[in-house]
Amino acid sequence: xxxxxxxxxxxxxxxxxxxxxxxxxxxxxxxxxxxxxxxxxxxxxxxxxxxxxxxxxxxxxxxxxxxxxxxxxxxxxxxxxxxxxxxxxxxxxxxxxxxxxxxxxxxxxxxxxxxxxxxxxxxxxxxxxxxxxxxxxxxxxxxxxxxxxxxxxxxxxxxxxxxxxxxxxxxxxxxxxxxxxxxxxxxxxxxxxxxxxxxxxxxxxxxxxxxxxxxxxxxxxxxxxxxxxxxxxxxxxxxxxxxxxxxxx
Amino acid sequence: xxxxxxxxxxxxxxxxxxxxxxxxxxxxxxxxxxxxxxxxxxxxxxxxxxxxxxxxxxxxxxxxxxxxxxxxxxxxxxxxxxxxxxxxxxxxxxxxxxxxxxxxxxxxxxxxxxxxxxxxxxxxxxxxxxxxxxxxxxxxxxxxxxxxxxxxxxxxxxxxxxxxxxxxxxxxxxxxxxxxxxxxxxxxxxxxxxxxxxxxxxxxxxx
Numbered sequence: 220x221x222x223x224x225x226x227x228x229x230x231x232x233x234x235x236x237x238x239x240x241x242x243x244x245x246x247x248x249x250x251x252x253x254x255x256x257x258x259x260x261x262x263x264x265x266x267x268x269x270x271x272x273x274x275x276x277x278x279x280x281x282x283x284x285x286x287x288x289x290x291x292x293x294x295x296x297x298x299x300x301x302x303x304x305x306x307x308x309x310x311x312x313x314x315x316x317x318x319x320x321x322x323x324x325x326x327x328x329x330x331x332x333x334x335x336x337x338x339x340x341x342x343x344x345x346x347x348x349x350x351x352x353x354x355x356x357x358x359x360x361x362x363x364x365x366x367x368x369x370x371x372x373x374x375x376x377x378x379x380x381x382x383x384x385x386x387x388x389x390x391x392x393x394x395x396x397x398x399x400x401x402x403x404x405x406x407x408x409x410x411x412x413x414x415x416x417x418x419x420x421x422x423x424x425x426x427x428x429x430x431x432x433x434x435x436x437x438x439x440x441x442x443x444x445x446x447x448x449x450x451x452x453x454x455x456x457x458x459x460x461x462x463x464x465x466x467x468x
Numbered sequence: 469x470x471x472x473x474x475x476x477x478x479x480x481x482x483x484x485x486x487x488x489x490x491x492x493x494x495x496x497x498x499x500x501x502x503x504x505x506x507x508x509x510x511x512x513x514x515x516x517x518x519x520x521x522x523x524x525x526x527x528x529x530x531x532x533x534x535x536x537x538x539x540x541x542x543x544x545x546x547x548x549x550x551x552x553x554x555x556x557x558x559x560x561x562x563x564x565x566x567x568x569x570x571x572x573x574x575x576x577x578x579x580x581x582x583x584x585x586x587x588x589x590x591x592x593x594x595x596x597x598x599x600x601x602x603x604x605x606x607x608x609x610x611x612x613x614x615x616x617x618x619x620x621x622x623x624x625x626x627x628x629x630x631x632x633x634x635x636x637x638x639x640x641x642x643x644x645x646x647x648x649x650x651x652x653x654x655x656x657x658x659x660x661x662x663x664x665x666x667x668x669x670x671x672x673x674x675x
């Protein structure tokens with residue numbers, strides 16, 4: 220009896236400036252097979268369905284448990300993590316493409332620098348100058364701790380940026396993930412002191428005003444972060460901040 | 469820090485919902501008089517002529533022309549920033565997002581034609597007052613009727629979906645429940661206004 224095979228149709232690209240092309244691979248089926256494991260099999264034996272030996276497919280992955288965000292790619296048209304994309308649960312042949320909202324480095328490997336740059340813009344950190352003893356550190360507000368915990372799950376995978384119609388070369392929108400991180404740090408007992416700074420940053424070009432309410436972000440977020448709820452909260456906060464900016468002086 | 473983008477974008481939102489929303493309601497209200505017959509519509513149009521000319525001109529320029537031009541021009545800039553993808557991500561809100569932009573792209577040439585022909589050419593250049601009879605003759609061309617019905621539907625959808633997104637943009641509806649409630653209400657409003665439009669447009673055909 221012939222072994223069961225799984226067909227992969229992969230959109231490849233040799234370097235950032237080369238034209239993309241399609242190659243197909245067959246991988247032996249096994250129970251529980253996921254896309255990353257299948258890519259590892261292709262790496263071991265990079266032979267296409269035509270029997271041609273080719274350079275192995277390049278992609279990125281780390282944790283293999285939907286925590287690090289590195290293996291985000293477009294699987295059957297949807298942006299998601301490859302490690303938790305189980306072959307049994309998706310249509311075959313399985314089509315893999317790089318998330319082209321980001322610059323493609325090679326094959327399925329993308330450059331996510333823009334999200335890090337965006338986090339720098341919105342001050343996605345807490346200022347700690349060591350001027351107080353940590354034993355007196357302020358506590359988290361128990362009423363918002365659950366929300367903060369939820370947003371802190373964001374792994375900057377970029378699914379929401381790939382799905383958002385307002386993120387791309389045609390726009391300067393920093394994207395849902397970095398925008399919502401501003402709310403996480405605004406909730407923090409020390410981070411809240413810099414809240415006006417973050418809100419003012421979100422009022423800049425490419426900030427929260429570029430959100431068009433398509434709400435794709437909340438649909439695709441692999442960590443089920445209620446992005447649209449926090450975007451609406453931030454909209455409220457920037458409106459109040461705008462009033463303060465106008466009338467406080 | 470002046471945050472020009474922020475204020476212009478918020479002004480775009482306010483001006484679309486309140487100023488142009490009023491213009492749309494005025495159009496639907498006045499035109500729906502045609503349902504009651506030629507005399508009712510002509511009566512409503514003559515009522516508007518009672519407004520002193522300088523005030524009427526002021527309203528037309530300040531209440532329609534300027535907000536419409538601003539909303540259209542900045543709207544084109546916004547629409548150009550979107551890469552509509554409802555084919556890939558077919559969620560209802562994403563369809564509405566794309567439709568918001570597609571209706572806008574239809575409305576730009578439609579409104580240039582509508583305002584250019586009826587306001588500037590017919591009323592302005594030839595000096596013919598707008599009346600039921602004029603519209604009746606105009607709507608003898610089925611293509612005009614179809615384009616006008618589509619133009620109204622596009623404007624009504626753009627306005628109704630605009631209510632939903634306005635509430636999100638201003639942080640009025642935060643959670644999914646309240647956003648859904650507003651979305652359902654505004655889509656009901658959309659259906660009612662479209663129905664009224666069909667009835668008053670149809671009233672020209674049955675006479």
